[in-house]
Amino acid sequence: MVEHEDPNVAARQAARVVASVGDRSEEVAQVKEQLIRFGYMAPDGDPGPRDEYTRALERSVLLFQRYAHLPATGRLDIATLKLLSSPRCGVKDIPPEALAEALVNAGDEATDPFTFRFNTQPWQNYNLTYRIYNGTPDVANEVAIIDQAFAVWQAVSPLRFTRLTGAANINVGWETGDHGDGFPFDGAGTIVAHGFFPENGRLHFDDAEGWSTTSGNVDLLNVAIHEIGHVLGLGHSRTTDAIMWPFVQNGRHNLGEEDIRGILSIYPFLAGSTDRAAAVHVWAFAGGTGSAVLDLGHARRFIAWSEVTFNDSLARNDRDNATAMDIFTVDGNTPGWVGSGGDHLGSAGAPSNLFPGAMVGFGRRVQFRLSTMHSADLEAYGVGCVLVL
Secondary structure: OOOOOOHHHHHHHHOOEEEOOOOEOHHHHHHHHHHHHOOOOOOOOOOOOOOEOOHHHHHHHHHHHHHOOOOOOOOEEHHHHHHHOOOEEOOOOOOHHHHHHHHOOOOOOOOOOOEOOOOOOOOOOOEEEEEEOOOOOOOOOHHHHHHHHHHHHHOOOOOEEEEOOOOOOEEEEEEOOOOOOOOOOOOOOOEEEEEOOOOOOEEEEEOOOOEEOOOOOEEHHHHHHHHHHHHHOOOOOOOOOOOOOOEOOOOOOOOOHHHHHHHHHHOOEEEEOOOOEEEEEEEEOOOOEEEEEEEEEEEEEEEEEEEEEEEEEOOOOOOOOEEEEEEEEEOOEOOOOOOEOOOOOOOOOOEEOOOOOEEEEEEEEEEEEEEEEOOOOEEEEEEEEEEEO
16 A cells, blocks of 8 residues: 655645744754855844844745745744755845845835846847856766757847857856855755856856756756856746746756746847837737837937837736836936836835836937736737937
């Protein structure tokens, strides 16, 4: 007779509390170190003893649980401990500039669709080169796997990648321990790799891990696709079906919709024009964002405006659906906030990513962005227009 585990028993075991406010142990100290490393607590964010479960630690645990879609209790339970020690990327989940806001629950993207997503500035060149300067004994075809990972991003964006043997924009290799970049690996264990944001160009895998081309050990292709996302400027995602989810997903080699929206938000397809008047067309995925850049050929004084011309309600056009089309950047610089905080503009104190829908300016590249909000059942089409003055 085969015995099956009762799911209710498993759930109760996962929820079993290991530590809470007032407890002291070496395990608590290790959890603090992990939360600092992954961006949930500032290095000086807890004035209490290193091994004490303080109120500051409770807030950080609560933030991690919300980020990872775990029951948000603020107490350290088995499920939280297990995920904290799971194989993952070494890049912080929450950038330092967003931490203070996140700790007071402002800008919680689970409930606030206008929350600004923290990505870095992109590479200025869409034609990028990469070099693989060493390999790992664990797999025989690591070069082909890295090539395949770059091809995944190339297939959904205007980016083009070329592998070189000499100097290149992006340098890929295997390192161990403290390898001189300020972010040492921890041996076979939690952190398996890290990639640096543009235009640093470094991408490192931990050679202490057991790398694999199958579902066993650490899936090299899955991790390579993820780390290339960082090298291109993407941060981590809270969406578990995104390749930019912080944790290793063995066997997953395709991008999620959020990954595609993210890469196109910082590397939009370009439309060129030297005419006095020009337009660019933008489509937004359901619940997401579309973007396109109009290149005027050289810096010119212009008036630009945008408008949504078509909404496709995939299910129902309820009152919470909304669309907005705006001028997101001019030559890579944001033209300024329309508003922040308040109803439908983001949580109190959180930045709102609403920008002007029309403006008079000076520049060469005008980026338009079309967003759908509040619902996953609404897609939209819009047009961005520029008239040279």
